[in-house]
Amino acid sequence: MATTFEHEPPYSVGYFIGSLSSESINRTLSKALIKLAPPEMEFVEIAIRDLPLYNRDLDIDYPPVARDFKAAIASVDALLFITPEYNRSVPGALKNALDWASRPWGQNALTGKPSAVIGASMGAIGTALAQQSLRGTLSFCNAPQMTAPEAYIHMTPGLITDDGEVTNEATAEFLRTYMNEFYDFVLRVLTVLPRK
Ligand code: FNR
Numbered sequence: 001m002a003t004t005f006e007h008e009p010p011y012s013v014g015y016f017i018g019s020l021s022s023e024s025i026n027r028t029l030s031k032a033l034i035k036l037a038p039p040e041m042e043f044v045e046i047a048i049r050d051l052p053l054y055n056r057d058l059d060i061d062y063p064p065v066a067r068d069f070k071a072a073i074a075s076v077d078a079l080l081f082i083t084p085e086y087n088r089s090v091p092g093a094l095k096n097a098l099d100w101a102s103r104p105w106g107q108n109a110l111t112g113k114p115s116a117v118i119g120a121s122m123g124a125i126g127t128a129l130a131q132q133s134l135r136g137t138l139s140f141c142n143a144p145q146m147t148a149p150e151a152y153i154h155m156t157p158g159l160i161t162d163d164g165e166v167t168n169e170a171t172a173e174f175l176r177t178y179m180n181e182f183y184d185f186v187l188r189v190l191t192v193l194p195r196k
Pocket of ligand 1: 024025083085122
């Protein structure tokens with residue numbers, strides 16, 4: 001019996017940049033990832049900068065900016081988190097965004113969304129602790145995560161140009177593989193968890 005797979009590409013990926021900086025190396029990394037991703041993936045940034053600080057008093061009537069933010073998450077097939085590490089953890093702006101996404105209770109926008117985590121740092125351990133912390137939050141929020149490969153990008157001057165060209169072929173190949181694996185992961189999750 002022939003079966004049809006109802007989740008045909010393209011797959012939309014909402015990506016979060018954990019940094020608000022205009023000179024963010026993680027934004028530069030995002031440009032490279034988008035260039036190296038399989039053509040079946042389409043990318044849209046889900047911006048976090050305009051969200052106020054989360055306050056559960058507002059659960060009863062979410063502000064429009066937070067409603068729009070949750071609607072943006074709902075509209076995509078998968079989520080990609082590209083984040084720096086701040087003081088060995090997730091930047092507050094990104095954690096704040098995840099808190100908004102997770103509430104009101106029972107209306108968690110992250111549940112069932114295939115997700116991946118990556119980050120760049122000038123430091124040698126390349127955001128490992130921020131990613132670990134972020135993974136804990138995504139687990140609690142019931143977002144299936146790609147657990148391997150991991151990617152801790154040690155950014156050096158000139159490694160990625162401002163428009164996202166990776167100048168080192170080994171790094172480019174590593175990031176290409178990472179995005180191919182993410183594509184496979186999204187496909188696997190969508191096969192068992194239907195799009196809403
Ligand atoms: C940092 N940085 C940093 N780096 C790191 O590897 N581990 C860390 O814990 C921290 N902590 C930290 C805290 C704060 C408040 C700042 C501003 C910076 C350095 C950080 O990796 C570097 O500034 C990156 O350039 C930040 O990423 P974006 O903003 O360029 O994407």
